[in-house]
Amino acid sequence: MSCERYRDWMTSAAADELPESRAAELQSHVHECAACRQELQRVRTLFAAIDLGVTAQTAAEHSPRLMEQVRQRIRDQASVTPWWNARWVQAVACAAVLVVAASIWTLWPRTGARHELTASSARPSPVQAVRPAAAATEKPKITPQRHGSMVTSMVALARPVRKTNARRIERQRAAPEITEVPEVIVQPGQMEAVMRFAQALNSRQIDGAKLLADLKAADQPLDIRPLKTPELADDKASGTSEGGSEKNFIRSKDSR
Amino acid sequence: MKLVNQFAAGGDASLEREFQERLAECATLAFRVALAILRDRAEAEDVAQEALLRAYRNFHRLRDRTRFRGWLVRIAWRMAMDHRRAGKRRENREQDVARDDARGLTHASQTAEEIAASREFQGRLAEEMEMLPGKLRIVMVMAGIEGYDTHEVAALLGLPEGTVKSRLRLARKRLAEKLR
Numbered sequence: 119m120s121c122e123r124y125r126d127w128m129t130s131a132a133a134d135e136l137p138e139s140r141a142a143e144l145q146s147h148v149h150e151c152a153a154c155r156q157e158l159q160r161v162r163t164l165f166a167a168i169d170l171g172v173t174a175q176t177a178a179e180h181s182p183r184l185m186e187q188v189r190q191r192i193r194d195q196a197s198v199t200p201w202w203n204a205r206w207v208q209a210v211a212c213a214a215v216l217v218v219a220a221s222i223w224t225l226w227p228r229t230g231a232r233h234e235l236t237a238s239s240a241r242p243s244p245v246q247a248v249r250p251a252a253a254a255t256e257k258p259k260i261t262p263q264r265h266g267s268m269v270t271s272m273v274a275l276a277r278p279v280r281k282t283n284a285r286r287i288e289r290q291r292a293a294p295e296i297t298e299v300p301e302v303i304v305q306p307g308q309m310e311a312v313m314r315f316a317q318a319l320n321s322r323q324i325d326g327a328k329l330l331a332d333l334k335a336a337d338q339p340l341d342i343r344p345l346k347t348p349e350l351a352d353d354k355a356s357g358t359s360e361g362g363s364e365k366n367f368i369r370s371k372d373s374r
Numbered sequence: 375m376k377l378v379n380q381f382a383a384g385g386d387a388s389l390e391r392e393f394q395e396r397l398a399e400c401a402t403l404a405f406r407v408a409l410a411i412l413r414d415r416a417e418a419e420d421v422a423q424e425a426l427l428r429a430y431r432n433f434h435r436l437r438d439r440t441r442f443r444g445w446l447v448r449i450a451w452r453m454a455m456d457h458r459r460a461g462k463r464r465e466n467r468e469q470d471v472a473r474d475d476a477r478g479l480t481h482a483s484q485t486a487e488e489i490a491a492s493r494e495f496q497g498r499l500a501e502e503m504e505m506l507p508g509k510l511r512i513v514m515v516m517a518g519i520e521g522y523d524t525h526e527v528a529a530l531l532g533l534p535e536g537t538v539k540s541r542l543r544l545a546r547k548r549l550a551e552k553l554r
Contacts, residue, residue: 135543184401
């Protein structure tokens with residue numbers, strides 16, 4: 119067998135990776151072939167030289183000033199307070215946060231005016247008649263932000279409504295007695311009459327309290343009492359009082 | 375910086391003491407790792423210094439303090455590789471010169487010590503080490519540093535010992551094939 123084949127095995131043999139059968143074959147060949155024996159020895163020497171070379175490359179010691187420099191830099195870093203730890207920076211940051219929070223609180227859009235529970239608000243508010251056209255102009259308009267995407271515009275439309283409803287429900291729970299301007303559904307053609315009625319109420323031509331009392335009285339349930347059956351005239355005339363009214367009633371029917 | 379502030383305020387003296395102890399113990403390790411990559415003492419010292427400072431800044435984040443050495447090795451390794459890449463162009467010129475000189479590295483009559491001591495062999499070995507994949511190279515370097523055995527290298531790098539052995543064998547074989 120050619121020596122070239124065995125030389126291919128030599129690196130694996132020096133690295134202890136050659137299978138046992140091949141290792142035995144290589145050993146028997148090396149005993150016979152002086153050139154291959156020399157080559158195998160050279161490869162093994164090379165492996166040892168690689169290990170020694172790698173160790174030699176890293177075997178150096180650092181200079182003593184390395185430790186001094188590291189400790190000095192640690193001390194320098196410890197003595198320098200970072201700018202974000204300065205007290206004035208922290209104070210400014212807190213103030214900025216407060217300003218932003220207050221701005222958001224005051225400028226956040228709301229659908230209705232916030233009602234404070236004061237003495238004036240406890241009084242019944244006067245009826246305000248507002249024309250639908252005028253009322254429509256006072257309502258805040260929600261305009262979708264167009265960013266070129268239908269999804270974003272739909273989200274922009276949907277979000278304020280959800281928040282508005284949530285806020286209104288929350289407000290009603292918190293202060294159910296809040297007096298708001300009543301909204302009245304007016305049938306078509308009755309708007310002018312309602313307007314005149316409201317003006318009359320505001321100008322006290324109509325006493326609202328009395329009107330309300332009358333309405334309440336009109337809403338009282340009927341007093342239902344047991345029905346009293348009147349005695350029939352012919353029963354009185356016959357003079358039979360012992361038999362009871364029912365009996366008399368039947369008798370009177372029979373008499374008919 | 376948190377640790378720095380703690381140290382400055384004297385709030386965690388034990389942490390500082392612990393780091394200082396490890397600093398004295400591991401500075402040589404960081405230097406040698408950097409030297410294996412850079413092959414220049416001055417540059418290796420600079421990188422080791424930066425690696426130790428980075429370790430100092432982040433020491434409070436290290437949960438398992440027993441892994442400090444492996445952690446520091448990885449920091450030094452990464453920083454040395456970055457430093458190496460930065461000076462790659464200059465290094466390529468040096469390698470070209472070394473490649474021209476590296477003819478007939480080994481002779482049958484030479485011993486392993488003689489071969490390893492030769493400048494040509496060292497240059498060629500360093501060049502071939504750079505060509506190795508990182509996972510083979512770091513195992514080879516760690517095995518060379520202070521003569522760590524595979525068990526210690528495995529503990530240091532957080533790898534199974536069998537993996538370290540196979541990688542070490544593969545790295546040596548590749549180097550031998552290149553240098554043969």
